[in-house]
Amino acid sequence: MSLSSSSPVITVVSVDDHALVRQGIRSLLDAADGIRLVGEGSAGEEIEGLVEQLRPDILLLDLGLPTHADLDQRQPGERYPILDAIRRLAERYPATRILVLSQYDDSGLVRATLDAGVQGYLLKDDALSSHLEGVIRAVHAGDAFFSASVNARLVAEQNAGEEPLLTPRQVEILTALAVDPHLPRSGIAARLGISEHTLTYHLRLIFARLDVTNLTAAVMKAIQLELLPRPLVAPERGAAVTKE
Structure with missing residues (x-):
């Protein structure tokens, strides 16, 4: 990856419990000019420590993260309270922009993440996920970014109301x-x-x-x-x- 001296590098932390997803993100960002993956995690408890230590520009975050107790089978199926973590991060580290990359397309959950403080919401099976570099640049520049189907649901629900x-x-x-x-x-x-x-x-x-x-x-x-x-x-x- 060749970096331009005139532009600052966009730093990214990725947290996802699926190793293949992390590997895919790593491959996409390794090939991207001016974007550097500086940290990775697989459990919910790791999120805030990574952000505190690395202060990334972008936090790329899965929503359905397990706890360490789930990963080591002490409490199988236990999920981390991700919305609470997002609220704390948005309050403590406003310079870090949060981009969700998730399999969940429920509009209620999307609205809850927006309320908590995320700047973008991409579905893992959406074509946009293969253009992650551009999405990261857009969110870093201050844009809000949503998968087309997610955005369509939000707009349709708004239009259906009074x-x-x-x-x-x-x-x-x-x-x-x-x-x-x-x-x-x-x-x-x-x-x-x-x-x-x-x-x-x-x-x-x-x-x-x-x-x-x-x-x-x-x-x-x-x-x-x-x-x-x-x-x-x-x-x-x-x-x-x-x-x-």
Whole structure:
């Protein structure tokens, strides 16, 4: 793997109890420019220690992880409480972005992981898993990323309900991000009176509901759907932002 001196290396930790899956991930990332697999694990108890020690940019995580007691057959079938771990990681290590690679496509579980703090959700049998390099780069750049079937379920469930596509709070968040795109998200969150984690959570839901993967696309689609005003105006500055 040849690394460019002008671009920082994206570091990745992979935790999955299946050796063949870990081997496949290792092979994909070994061939990727500018991405380095720095750690691996196979049991739930290893996740937080690996992140604390290595501080990776990306945590690639399976959801159905066993405990050590399951692996050594002391308590066969025991599963690790993964959602609790994700919540702790999102709070303690916000710089590490969590990308789920799982066999479970239940929409309730997907929403629970989003609420806990993940930035992407890929199914192991999805074609995207063979393009893991690109997905990792997208998530590292700040995009939310979902397998097409997962995203379709989230959107279909939203459309089937009586709630608006975006809640008033989400419209407020998207407007704030659109009118002041150069302000750090921590500054946007402070202005709105919410935590940066809460802002990021809402932004992931906005991306899923609008079926987009980045902020620019979300703003453009929201304007097209007349969810945002046109032109956009930053009230505290009186500056109009017109999206053509």
